[in-house]
Amino acid sequence: MVKNHGKKQRAKQRSRRTGAAHASAAAGTTHTHEPLPDMAVLEELPHRAGRELDTELAARLVAACRTACKPCQKTLAQKLRTEQRPTLVALAAAVYALVPSVGAFASATTRSWAPLARAGKSDPAAAAEALAAVEAMDDVAASELLEDALDHWSVGAIDSAEKLADMVKVVPADGAPPRQQPADPMDAFRDAGVKVFTLDDLDLGDDVDTYHLAPNYGVLLMRTTTPDGQPMPMLTLYPETEDAGIEDLERRTDWEHWGLHGMPDTDPAWRVRARISDRSLRGLVHVGADGKDTVELWRAAETVSLPDTWWDLLDRVQHVLVVGPVASPEAPGAMEAAGEAGELLAVVARVAFV
Template identity: 65%
Template sequence: MVKSHGKKQRAKNKSRRTGAAYASAAAGTLHQHTPLPDMSAVEEISYLPDVFVDTGLAARLVAACRAGCQPCQRTLSKKVLAHEATLLGLASAIYGTMPAGAVASAATKAWAPLAQAATYDGGEAPEALEAFGALTADERSDLLEDALDHWAMGGLLPEGIDQIRSLLGLRVAPSQGPDDPLDAFREAGVKVFTLDDLDLGDVDAYHLAPNYGVMLAKTEADGRDMPMLTLYPETEDAGIEDLEARTDWEHWGLYGVPDLDPRWRLRARIADRSLQALVRVGPDGEDDIELWRAAETVTLPDHWWTLLDRVQHVLVAGPVKDAENPAALQAAGDAGELLAVVARVEFR
């Protein structure tokens, strides 16, 4: 009994010391991720001089991230979250010199400018430390996850940034502040172009958002024929989640008629009897959502154009993965993954 207890205790100690799962440590199957990364960027954070940062734990977590080892990442992340100074060190080493990315969490986007300000202000970090202390457990978890995304990519590590700065001879003055980092490159003679410099004019937002294709169809409403458009994804990010986020269309099970929303317009051109776009018009009269735009002019079949002209409304439903398969529409409706609206037809 004593022997068994001692074995268990040694396994627990080994797990605590190495960050491995208890079962791995007990079975003697412990593995390590090597080489361990250089954590000098964490050790050099000026506003953490008197706080113990477990650089060994931090290094093992980063190594596990680079190796893509999920079990070790989960185990070690819990330990880092429980060790406030180590979490702060890992996050500060990244966001003290880099802005939060577009996909970062709200907590990271709010905290990163404070970390940058602390770096540029000579290491005084009262606001950054106060804001860090106010983070909830979930927000700290998000901050760690965002920081680890950068640590996992070796080319974006702080030591890599320092090397680039050294090669370019860049010295960032405290008065420059974190809001104009491109000025350092300009001062070093590096030509910097922005969208404004290139004078690209208005950027077409349609190609930056998920896009859909359309298939012509016909349905029945109150005993009368009605034109119908079936949407299918044309880009990888298009689908039910996107439509739910960008529209307030109702879930439709192919029974009854969806609600009419006059903000949604199917634009049709009379001159060549073609469809142009499916859009939602905002309060200012401008298009605020464009789900589909014709890539080329296609003249509609006479019977469908005649129906469109007579009804002047269209039932729009989607998304359907295989728009040419009639069973796919029914399957999407049965699965609750079909959204629909009745839109106005806007002839031009």
Template identity: 60%
Template sequence: MVKNHGKKQRANQRAQRTGAPYASAVTRTLHTHEPLPDMTALPLMPHGSWGPLDLDLAARLVAACRAGCVSCQRSLAAKVVAEARSTLAALAGAAYGTLPTPGPVSGPTRLWAQLAREAVRTRSGETAFAAVAAMDAADASELLEDALTLWTAGDLRLIQLAQLAPADPMNALREAGIEVVTLDDLDLGDDVAPYQLAPVYGVMPMRTATPGGPVPMLLLYPETEDAGIEDLESRTDWEHWGLHGTPDMDPAWRLRARIADRSLQRLVRVGPDGEDDVELWRAQESVTMPQDWWDLLDRAQHILVIGPVAEPEAPRALENAADAGELLAVVARVAFV
């Protein structure tokens, strides 16, 4: 009995130390998954207090996921969640710190991804790490599982880590023997466009009174959690507007409208080369505008675009956004097609 107890104790200690399943630790059939990914760039992530990272544990976990070894993945992931929250924050930050939108992920990940982007922007991971440290095991597990989905796809995350490095980061990573992959290299096909990866907005046609008469107005409201004032500030140069006076006109911003069915199609910014360099909104289906509103749009040939307003139909929604300094506006041209 004593001998068996000692064997169990040593197996438990070995399992805790390595993260291997208990059965493997008992039989001493520990195995590794090759190749182990290079994690030397992971400390570049602002993972909070620059706490210690278990790069070996991170590498073995990602390798197990890529190998499809469910037992190792579960045991190693449990170890990360229980004992290595700094490592979890770095892995998740590398996955979501520079993506414009986290994509189809769990609720905890979607909320935390906003903190990850802010951590990369400010180079301070205190808030993001504090959120990871405060998560219960279930939320932390979901965050890790979502991040591992991206890590399992390959070393694309290292491109994002490279964006945090000093000058000429791509060459630095290549010289370190790290494979650098670009989106063009992935051959994702024509079905994947930058717009599909960006925050999503809806639009509400409106009109407003001015000294010169009524003007058509388009109100933007967030449809995904990463859409909002911070996103619009980063992707536009629209001015903060307090509902007084008229915002500046910027002919680079165009609302494309289709004459055939009186529908709005896209809200874009046209670059110096004449190509659309920012697509802020795209119609998912054709909706015919009311005749009187369309006639106003046709006469004006320009439109006041404002946003974001989280709940546009709520009482005083516009006023509250303006009072909070969270309303941006621009006068855009209308391009009929």
């Protein structure tokens, strides 16, 4: 009896130490998944808020995910959720504090927590709040956050946490290159001492229409399908003026790079205006906090009634996937080529019926 009791105690200790199921630990059949990733970078994240992390447990869990070992994933994930919430926070923050978007498939839990993670990069109070929020989650919510984070960690091409951190600092989650905010071409004149006046400096008032003074776009009606299989209206932007294009859109919008997978975030400040009386589209604008248009990318030059099926879909969904720029959107493969080159931006805009 004493011998058996000692064996059971050693099995329990081995189970607690390795995260393996008790039966496996008792039988001496525990296994590891190689190579174990280096999780030292987790210790440098402010989101741990000074708490001790179990980087060995994190490494074993990520390794199990990369080898698709379901039993180990289940056991180790449960151990992490119940005993090591700070480590869970560090795993999630290494992803969601750095990527610009959680992606279309992320859970509601992750979507609500990710802003805390991003704020925690530079604000110790926000980092502590991110930790507190996870510690207050029930098991279901903690599971959702952990599963979403592990989807990123399980990418086989990433060999260590440090490489993941380096990657997400320069590459958004969809694999596109980082956004480049083009320099103002007038800066060269300013640096040379030349006085530069802008339209804002001239204060021309609201009576002056500045639409054609900025780059303009045309739109092509399309349809797409959401990740859950639902139809959705789509507009593809193409340049109508020489200065319209990827650099202009990056300067005038905060749309995310999109690689034709999943669905970009919804921004209700972007509006596709549709007129009910003649079933036509009128424009694509960004509306500021004061209700005034701050950016106008496209304006209908003439009234064209939409096809009944497209209008009915617009009326039902009341959101539009807006994608661009594509120089020749009707050319076969043009959009795919732009997406693969990292030169495609997208947003889900609201429909404003007028």
